[in-house]
Every structure is written in C-alpha cells, then in structure tokens.
Amino acid sequence: MRVRALLTVPVLAALAACGTPAAAPASGQSDPVAIATTTQLGSILGDITDCAGTSSATLMGPGDDPHEFSVSSAQVAQLVRTKLVVASGLGLEQGLESALGNAAADGATIYEVAPDLDPLAYADIEAAQAAQHAGHTHATGSEEHSDEHDHGTYDPHVHMDVGRMATAAEKIGARLAAETGDDRYTSCGAEVAGELRATDAEVRQILSAIPTEKRILITDHEAYNYFADAYGFEIAGVVIPGGSTDAQPNSADLAGLVEVIREDGVSVVFSNNTVNPRLVDALAAEAGTDVQVVQLYEGSVGEPGTDAATYAGMMLADARLVADALA
Numbered sequence: 543m544r545v546r547a548l549l550t551v552p553v554l555a556a557l558a559a560c561g562t563p564a565a566a567p568a569s570g571q572s573d574p575v576a577i578a579t580t581t582q583l584g585s586i587l588g589d590i591t592d593c594a595g596t597s598s599a600t601l602m603g604p605g606d607d608p609h610e611f612s613v614s615s616a617q618v619a620q621l622v623r624t625k626l627v628v629a630s631g632l633g634l635e636q637g638l639e640s641a642l643g644n645a646a647a648d649g650a651t652i653y654e655v656a657p658d659l660d661p662l663a664y665a666d667i668e669a670a671q672a673a674q675h676a677g678h679t680h681a682t683g684s685e686e687h688s689d690e691h692d693h694g695t696y697d698p699h700v701h702m703d704v705g706r707m708a709t710a711a712e713k714i715g716a717r718l719a720a721e722t723g724d725d726r727y728t729s730c731g732a733e734v735a736g737e738l739r740a741t742d743a744e745v746r747q748i749l750s751a752i753p754t755e756k757r758i759l760i761t762d763h764e765a766y767n768y769f770a771d772a773y774g775f776e777i778a779g780v781v782i783p784g785g786s787t788d789a790q791p792n793s794a795d796l797a798g799l800v801e802v803i804r805e806d807g808v809s810v811v812f813s814n815n816t817v818n819p820r821l822v823d824a825l826a827a828e829a830g831t832d833v834q835v836v837q838l839y840e841g842s843v844g845e846p847g848t849d850a851a852t853y854a855g856m857m858l859a860d861a862r863l864v865a866d867a868l869a
C-alpha cells in the first residue's frame with residue numbers, strides 16, 4: 543500500500559474537511575510523520591518513510607515553483623501536527639516563509655537541510671564566473687543589477703547536485719530519528735543516500751558524453767550553479783536575473799545574452815518545468831533560428847507516472863536531456 547501522498551492545496555483543504563483516500567495515512571495514524579516542502583525533498587523523504595514503514599507528505603506538487611508556492615493559514619495547522627517539517631531553506635521557499643514562520647511560532651519543528659549541505663556562496667560563484675569570462679569581451683549583464691535584491695548569501699538550489707541530496711537523505715534520516723526516537727530512520731536515511739550516490743554516478747556517466755567545449759549552459763533562471771559545480775559545466779548566462787523567478791530581465795540583459803549565445807556558439811537554451819518558458823523562447827528566437835529550447839526538470843519533479851516523477855528520475859532525465867542537447 544502506498545502511503546505517501548502529495549498534499550497539494552486542494553488535497554490539504556479536503557483533508558482539513560474530512561480526509562481523503564489519496565492522502566490518508568497508514569492504519570491508525572492520523573497524520574504523516576513528516577511533511578516536506580518541495581517535491582524533490584518530498585521524494586527523498588517518502589523513500590525514507592516508506593523504508594521505515596511510516597508515511598510522509600509533500601506540500602508542493604509537480605509544476606509548482608518553489609519560489610512562488612504558498613499555503614493558507616489553515617494548512618499551517620498540518621505543519622504543526624507533524625513531527626518534522628523538512629524544508630530546503632536558504633530562501634528557496636520564498637512564498638512559504640510566512641507560513642513556515644507561523645508554524646514554527648505555533649510549535650512546529652522545521653528542519654532546513656540546505657544550510658547543512660556545504661552551500662555555495664553567491665560571492666564565490668560570481669568570482670568563478672568572472673574568471674571564466676575574463677577572456678571574453680561581452681558582459682552577461684544580469685549579475686550587476688541583481689545583487690542588491692532577491693538573493694541571500696548562499697544559493698538555495700542544492701537539489702541540482704545529486705551528491706548533496708544524498709547527504710540530505712542521511713541528515714533527514716538522522717533528524718527524523720532524533721525527533722521520533724525511532725532509529726530505523728537513521729538506517730533508512732543511509733539506505734536512500736546510497737541509492738542516490740548510485741544515481742549520481744549514473745548522472746556523471748550520462749553527462750560524460752559531452753565534450754568540454756560544449757559544456758556551456760544558458761538557463762531560465764540562476765538554478766544550475768550546483769549542477770555546474772558538481773558536473774563540470776560553465777554557466778554563460780541566465781534569462782531571469784536575481785536567483786529567483788520573479789524578476790524581469792531588461793532589454794540590455796537580453797541583448798547581452800544574445801551576444802553571449804552568438805559569440806560562444808551556444809545552440810541550446812534550457813527552460814524548466816516550473817517557469818513559464820515565454821522569456822526563454824523569446825530569447826532563443828531573438829538569438830537565431832538554430833537555437834533550440836530544451837525544458838529540464840528543476841523546480842519540481844515530473845508528473846506522476848513519468849520517468850521523472852521521483853527525484854532520482856528527474857535528475858537522470860535532466861542528464862539525458864542535457865547530454866542529448868549538447869553531446
């Protein structure tokens with residue numbers, strides 16, 4: 543029996559009213575033992591609680607943008623009742639910040655895992671990118687405008703490095719064991735971490751088909767620094783500046799990106815499954831008819847029933863999409 547459930551907004555509302563078969567926990571339990579914010583963490587948490595014979599739930603669903611997603615105050619009660627809320631943190635879940643703050647004030651235990659995953663500082667990322675671009679005459683344009691707003695000290699998109707998320711599985715398992723007094727969560731966290739390390743090796747194997755000179759990414763927003771750092775890519779530019787998805791590029795930003803695409807001979811621009819591709823499509827069209835747009839899984843896992851419906855599946859799908867586009 544599958545006890546994991548996606549607590550999407552309508553499901554949570556229904557749960558509050560009368561409970562639903564889709565979200566009903568296993569026999570005798572009135573609430574999931576833990577609730578994750580993002581679909582990526584929800585997938586990993588679900589594997590851990592499945593292993594331990596308990597249940598968990600996830601606030602976001604496929605297609606939800608983790609920067610924008612929010613819940614109602616009524617749904618905060620669910621977060622207070624569960625043993626542990628597993629969040630990414632570092633500002634990723636901007637739309638959930640007040641709900642998580644209210645839940646914590648009402649006694650919820652919230653574990654933000656990204657700060658424990660050796661996060662990358664924006665200052666270091668930008669210095670490395672400046673060094674990579676030192677030989678070029680163009681400017682990518684967006685970084686200068688975005689520094690004063692939106693993003694914090696560290697990049698929150700840790701989910702784009704499978705190795706870091708393997709460590710996350712261990713840390714979530716240990717934290718669940720501490721909160722519940724049940725040591726199965728520690729061994730289950732380690733088991734899931736081992737599976738994710740195998741996935742990480744498979745991602746590297748798939749990406750190894752891409753030659754060094756083709757390892758250049760232009761993406762919808764600044765979500766791929768961990769992917770680039772872990773798997774050996776250069777980020778040549780982003781369409782939406784500022785580390786989140788709510789900013790608008792100005793015409794100088796876009797003109798600079800078109801210049802980068804032409805100078806570097808970039809033939810692919812990557813969009814993602816939780817951001818409207820309108821701006822990426824417009825940029826690709828502006829840059830030339832030979833520039834294609836490839837949609838990756840970044841903000842969330844894929845729809846149920848697809849190969850990308852789990853976190854591991856999402857990252858393997860991305861590796862294949864990137865390899866097919868660039869190799």
Ligand SMILES: [Zn+2]
Nearest residue numbers: 763765785786
């Ligand atoms: Zn993002």
